[in-house]
Amino acid sequence: MGRWTDKPFISQGEWSNAQGDGGGLPFGGKSARILGRKEGAQDRAAFDCCALSLKPFAQPVCTPDGFVFDAANIAAYVKEHHKHPFTGAPLATDDLLKLQYHKNADGEYVDPVTFKQFSQFAKIVANRRSGHVYLWSTIDEFNSKPGAWADLVTGEPFSREDIIVLQDPAAPKEISGAVSRKEPAPATASPTASAAASPAPRPAAATSRRAQPYNAAHYSKGLAAAALTSTSVAPVTRNESELVDSEEYMFARIKDKGYVRLVTSLGDINVELHCDKAPRTCYNFIKLAQSGYYKGTVFHRSIRNFMIQGGDPTGSGRGGKSFWGAEFKDEIAKKLAHSERGVLSMANRGPDTNSSQFFILYRAARQLDGKHTVFGRVVGGLAVLGKMEAVPTDDSDRPQKDIVIADVKVFADPYAEFARRLERKLEHGKESEALALGKRQRTAAEEELHERDTTTWFGTKLPSRSPAPSTAGGNSAAAPVASARGVGKYMKRPALEDPAAASAADGARGSAKAAGAGYAFGDFSSW
Numbered sequence: 001m002g003r004w005t006d007k008p009f010i011s012q013g014e015w016s017n018a019q020g021d022g023g024g025l026p027f028g029g030k031s032a033r034i035l036g037r038k039e040g041a042q043d044r045a046a047f048d049c050c051a052l053s054l055k056p057f058a059q060p061v062c063t064p065d066g067f068v069f070d071a072a073n074i075a076a077y078v079k080e081h082h083k084h085p086f087t088g089a090p091l092a093t094d095d096l097l098k099l100q101y102h103k104n105a106d107g108e109y110v111d112p113v114t115f116k117q118f119s120q121f122a123k124i125v126a127n128r129r130s131g132h133v134y135l136w137s138t139i140d141e142f143n144s145k146p147g148a149w150a151d152l153v154t155g156e157p158f159s160r161e162d163i164i165v166l167q168d169p170a171a172p173k174e175i176s177g178a179v180s181r182k183e184p185a186p187a188t189a190s191p192t193a194s195a196a197a198s199p200a201p202r203p204a205a206a207t208s209r210r211a212q213p214y215n216a217a218h219y220s221k222g223l224a225a226a227a228l229t230s231t232s233v234a235p236v237t238r239n240e241s242e243l244v245d246s247e248e249y250m251f252a253r254i255k256d257k258g259y260v261r262l263v264t265s266l267g268d269i270n271v272e273l274h275c276d277k278a279p280r281t282c283y284n285f286i287k288l289a290q291s292g293y294y295k296g297t298v299f300h301r302s303i304r305n306f307m308i309q310g311g312d313p314t315g316s317g318r319g320g321k322s323f324w325g326a327e328f329k330d331e332i333a334k335k336l337a338h339s340e341r342g343v344l345s346m347a348n349r350g351p352d353t354n355s356s357q358f359f360i361l362y363r364a365a366r367q368l369d370g371k372h373t374v375f376g377r378v379v380g381g382l383a384v385l386g387k388m389e390a391v392p393t394d395d396s397d398r399p400q401k402d403i404v405i406a407d408v409k410v411f412a413d414p415y416a417e418f419a420r421r422l423e424r425k426l427e428h429g430k431e432s433e434a435l436a437l438g439k440r441q442r443t444a445a446e447e448e449l450h451e452r453d454t455t456t457w458f459g460t461k462l463p464s465r466s467p468a469p470s471t472a473g474g475n476s477a478a479a480p481v482a483s484a485r486g487v488g489k490y491m492k493r494p495a496l497e498d499p500a501a502a503s504a505a506d507g508a509r510g511s512a513k514a515a516g517a518g519y520a521f522g523d524f525s526s527w
Contacts, residue, residue, distance in 0.1 A: 045068075046120065047068070047109070047118055047119075047120060047122075047166070047167050048101075048118070049068075050068070050069050050070035050073050050074075051067050051068060051069055051085075051086070052069055052070070052073045052074060052085060053070060057069070057070035057071075058070055058071075058072075059071035059072070059098075060098075060101060061074060061097060061099060062097050062099055062126060062164060062166060063084060063095065063096065064095060064097070064128075064164065065084075065087065065164075065173070066126075066164050066165050066166050066167075066173065067085075067086060068099070068166055069085075069096075071096070071098075074096065075093055075096075078091055078092065078093055079093070086173075097128060097131055097164070098131050099131050099132075099133055099166075100130070100131045100132045100133060101133050102132075102133070104117070111134055111138050112132060112134065112152070112153055113138050113142065113152050113153075114135065114137075114138050116135055116137075118135070120167075120169070122135055122136075122167070122169075123136035123137070123165070123167060123168045123169070123170070124136070124165075124166045124167040125164060125165050125166060126163075126164045126166055127151055127156075127158055127162060127163065128158070128162040128163070128164055129151060129156050129157075129162050130151045130153065130154045130156050132151060132152075132153050132154070133166065136165075136168075138152070139152075139163065144160070211429075212241060213243060214249075214422065214425075214426060215243055215244045215249040216241035216243060216244070217241055217242040217244050218241075219241070219242055220239040220240060220242060221239070221240050221241070222239075223236040223239070223240070224236045224237065224238070224239045247280075247283070250279075250415060250418055250419070251279035251280055251283070252279075253418065254275050254276055254414050254415065254418060255276050255414075256276065256417070257272055257273060257275055257276065257412065257414070258272070258273035258275045258282055258286060258410070258412050258413060258414055258415075259271070259272055259273065259410075259411040259412040260285075260286070260289060260409060261408070261409045262381075262405060262408055263405070263406045263407040263409065264299075264384065264388075264403055264405055264406065265402070265404040266387045266403060267381060267383070267384035267387065268381055269360075269378055269380070269381035269384050269385065270379050270380030270381055271344055271376045271377070271378055271379065272377055272378075272379045273285065273286070273344075273375060273376040274336060274374070274375050274376055274377075275414050275415070277331070277333040277335065277336055277375075278336070278373055278374070279331075280328060280329075280331055281328075281331050281346055281354065281373050281375040282375050282376070283323070283415055284322050284324075284354070284356075285358070285375065285376075286410055286413055286415065288322075288323055288408075289410055290410055290413075291323075292407075293313070293356065294310075294356075294405050294407075294408045295406065295407055295408075296313075296404065296405070296406075297310060297311060297312065297313055297315065297405050298310065298315050298399075298402045298404050298405070299388065299399060299403040299405070300312055300315050300316065300398055301317060301359075301397050301398060302388065302389070302393050302397060302398075302399050303362075303393075303397050304362065304389055304393075305362055305389075306362055306363070306365065307359040307361045307362055307365065308359060308360055308362070308385075308388050308389070308403075309347055309357060309359040310403075310405060311347070311356045311357040311358045312356070312357050313356075320355045320356035320357050321355055322354065322356060327352065327353045327354055328352070328354050329352040329354070330346075330348075330352055330354065330372075330373050331373045331375070332373060333374065336374035336375075337369050337374065338361055338364060338365045338367075338368045338369055338372070338374060339366065340361070340363075340364055341361060341362060341364070341378075341382070341385070342360065342361065342377050342378030342382060342385060343360070343361045343364075343374055343377050343378075344358060344360055344374070344375060344376035344377055344378065345359055345360075345368065345372045345373060345374045345375065346359075346373040346375060347359050347372070348371075348372060351371075354373060360378065360385065362385070362389050388403055391403060
C-alpha cells in the first residue's frame, strides 16, 4: 500500500515518518524533525495574522520582543491580564508599537523599498522608531552594510537596537515558562512547610453543579460539538443547556381558563378564553385588552346568520397589530371548532396572519375549521349578541349604527397567576439554596475544627475516644475508666474502691498460704 512498496499495508516507520524529512513518506505521521523539535517552540501564525486570534489583523501592533497582534485583541487581553500572552512578562498598552505595513496594487504585503512580497519563509523586521516593516535583506543591504542608519521611508535615524524581528524562520520564537495562554503556576513551598501550614487534604467534588435556570431546555446549545468540529469556534469544554423563551415556557404550562367582559354600547358580553388550548392567541387578546387597545373600537362588519367582526382601531378591517407588533401563527386545536353560536375566533387574511381582529359567530360555521383559531366562547350576554345581529347594515356589511367597544375588562388572567407562582418558586429556590450553602459552610467549618483537634503537630492522627461497641452477646469488656491520676490510672484496683472486698481478698491469700505451708520440691530425677 505504501509508495514504492508492494505490501498491502503501511508500516510503523512509514506512518511515523521516521525515515527523515527529505525522504520520508507523507502518510500523515509526525516527522522526526517535529517529534524531536525543542519543547516550547511556538507554532507560528502567518505573518499577516494576529498571534492571539490567528486571523488576519486589521490594525497590527507588536510587542518589544516581536510578537504581532491585532490592536483590539491584545488591548483587551492586556487590560484584563496585564501581562504578555506568551511569555507571561508584565505588559502594558503603552509598550505596544503600531506597525506600518505596505501593500502593492494586488493587496499583498511587500517591502516598501524593494517591493518584494512577504512570505512565511522571509525574515521580517520592524523599525522601532518609525514602525515601518521591512525585509531583513533590505535593512542589511541599505542600512547595515553601508552603516547608514536612517529609516528608508521617513529618513529618521535609528540604531541596530531599534530593529525588532517579527519573523525569522531560522530562529522561531519560543514560549518561556509554562503554557502561553494559561496563568503562571504558583510558587511551590517545601513539603514540610505545606504539611505544617495546611491540614490533610480532603477529597472535593469532581464537578460543581451550577443551578440551572428555570427555563433551561433538555437539550444543549451544541457549542462543545461546534468547537470540536470547527476551527473558527472558540474551544468549549462544557455544555450549557439552551434557554427556552420565557413566553414559550409559560404557554406550555398554562392549564386554566381566562375570563373577560366586552363592554359594548348595546350591553355586556362575558367571554371564556381557552388559554389552555390556544395560549398564544389568548395571551395576545388579554394583553391588548389590558393595555386599552380595544377601547373605542367598533365592530366594523356584521353579516346576519354568520358573524360580527371587530378589533381594528382604524375601523376599516385592514388595520390592527398584535401585542408583539408582528403577526403570529395559528393555533388550530382539533377539539375547538366553529360549531355553535357565540364562538370567539381570530380573523386573518391567510395562514399565520393573526393580529388584533376577532369575530363572534351568530351561528355554526364549520367551513372555518382549520382556517381560523378558535380561542373562546360567549358564556353570558347572548341576548346582547342578538341585538348586534339585529342592527341593519349597508351594502359593505358595515352596521349603520356604530356598535362601540367601550372597554374590555379582564376578570381571570392565568398568565399573571403563573408569573406570580413562578416568582414565588424562584424565591423559595433561592432561599433553599442559601440555606443549603450555609449548612455546607457550617459542615466544612466543623470538619476543619475536628481535623485540627484530632491531628498532632507532626501530622499524626489521634484515635477516636468513642467507646467500643458491645458484641451481640453483651460480653465485651467495658471501656477502661480512670481510677486515679498519673501512671497506671486505667489499671483495675478493686481494693481501693471496696474495703470489704480488699479484706476478703487478704483473708483468701492468708488461707491459701497456710494450706501450702508443707510444700516440698519433690524428685528432680526426671531433669
